[in-house]
Amino acid sequence: MATETVVVIGSGIVGKSWAMLFASAGHQVRLYDSFPQALEAAPQQITEKLKSLEANGQLRGKIPADEQIALISYKNDLKEALKGATYIQECTPERLEIKSGVFQDLDKALAEIGNDKAVIGSSTSTIMPSKFIGDLSIKTRSVVVHPVNPPYFVRLVEIIPTSSTDPKVTAYVRQLLADLGQKPVVMNKELAGFALNRIQYAILNEMWRLVNDGVLSVEDADTVMTEGLAPRYCFIGPLETAQLNAEGFTDYCERYGEAIYDVSLTQTEIPKMTAEGSKEIDRQLQEKVPNAELQARRAWRDENLAKLAVFKKNLGIL
Numbered sequence: 001m002a003t004e005t006v007v008v009i010g011s012g013i014v015g016k017s018w019a020m021l022f023a024s025a026g027h028q029v030r031l032y033d034s035f036p037q038a039l040e041a042a043p044q045q046i047t048e049k050l051k052s053l054e055a056n057g058q059l060r061g062k063i064p065a066d067e068q069i070a071l072i073s074y075k076n077d078l079k080e081a082l083k084g085a086t087y088i089q090e091c092t093p094e095r096l097e098i099k100s101g102v103f104q105d106l107d108k109a110l111a112e113i114g115n116d117k118a119v120i121g122s123s124t125s126t127i128m129p130s131k132f133i134g135d136l137s138i139k140t141r142s143v144v145v146h147p148v149n150p151p152y153f154v155r156l157v158e159i160i161p162t163s164s165t166d167p168k169v170t171a172y173v174r175q176l177l178a179d180l181g182q183k184p185v186v187m188n189k190e191l192a193g194f195a196l197n198r199i200q201y202a203i204l205n206e207m208w209r210l211v212n213d214g215v216l217s218v219e220d221a222d223t224v225m226t227e228g229l230a231p232r233y234c235f236i237g238p239l240e241t242a243q244l245n246a247e248g249f250t251d252y253c254e255r256y257g258e259a260i261y262d263v264s265l266t267q268t269e270i271p272k273m274t275a276e277g278s279k280e281i282d283r284q285l286q287e288k289v290p291n292a293e294l295q296a297r298r299a300w301r302d303e304n305l306a307k308l309a310v311f312k313k314n315l316g317i318l
């Protein structure tokens with residue numbers, strides 16, 4: 001695997017995670033932030049995190065934490081950060097005007113330093129890439145590279161090229177991510193919500209209906225997922241699940257297609273998830289985990305995701 005010079009733009013939650021992931025594969029990483037105070041805490045946070053992952057047997061990659069830490073440098077000067085860069089991962093806040101500004105800055109800075117090769121991936125979760133990549137000269141080498149939080153333990157990455165992206169660039173990004181040990185999927189066209197959120201929103205809509213129509217309590221609705229669907233989905237997807245639940249997928253459609261259609265006709269009304277309408281779900285959720293304890297619960301979730309990643313690796317299904 002070739003060693004890349006990776007620049008991560010934005011040192012927030014996702015930027016730090018990407019920096020650690022790229023370093024785990026032996027790449028040189030420059031973590032850049034336009035706010036010096038945001039970058040100040042990053043070296044200590046990353047060092048402590050990598051050392052504790054190593055101590056818990058959860059470190060990604062094949063090189064020790066100390067070597068990974070030494071691969072990451074911290075920059076406040078964009079052009080200096082971009083010199084010789086081969087890959088850039090943008091991780092700035094989820095606002096169209098910020099993404100547009102950053103991509104314009106990158107277009108200009110890369111032209112000024114004569115870097116006409118670096119590929120650029122944006123971490124955006126929701127913004128259609130053509131909206132901020134537009135007609136910039138970097139458009140042929142720009143794509144969305146959308147991770148799932150926390151990318152260190154959840155391996156899916158959605159790659160969304162625009163109609164201007166060079167297919168070779170998409171193939172390069174896919175390979176780069178696969179070499180990191182991530183699981184990239186490529187969308188063949190831009191679609192609102194990309195893939196993961198389209199599916200997640202369909203689930204949330206049904207959860208909202210089931211609880212607000214008084215069919216299930218919040219706890220029971222979540223249990224349908226954690227104890228019903230999720231154990232299988234952890235290692236086989238819904239389509240393969242259907243294939244296995246009959247004598248193949250066509251047989252599944254023959255057996256259940258009609259029933260699925262009839263049920264789906266009762267799901268056509270799309271609920272609007274508003275703050276006002278959320279009170280009952282919020283009340284029941286807080287009976288279990290009060291909002292004041294969310295930070296501890298997130299740490300618990302991440303710890304379990306890390307254990308699950310190690311478990312799947314040991315099972316040989318990563």
Ligand SMILES: NC(=O)c1ccc[n+]([C@@H]2O[C@H](COP(=O)([O-])OP(=O)(O)OC[C@H]3O[C@@H](n4cnc5c(N)ncnc54)[C@H](O)[C@@H]3O)[C@@H](O)[C@H]2O)c1
Nearest residue numbers: 010011012013014033034035038091092094123124125149
């Ligand atoms: N947090 C998640 O769960 C998650 C998951 C997947 C994707 N994403 C996406 O990742 C991106 C970053 O999210 P985050 O949660 O890390 O945000 P964050 O707010 O934690 O971090 C953003 C960082 O960008 C810096 N920044 C702001 N403007 C900048 C600029 N012009 N140039 C350089 N740095 C700048 C900030 O100082 C901050 O350090 C967003 O697009 C988000 O949608 C987030």
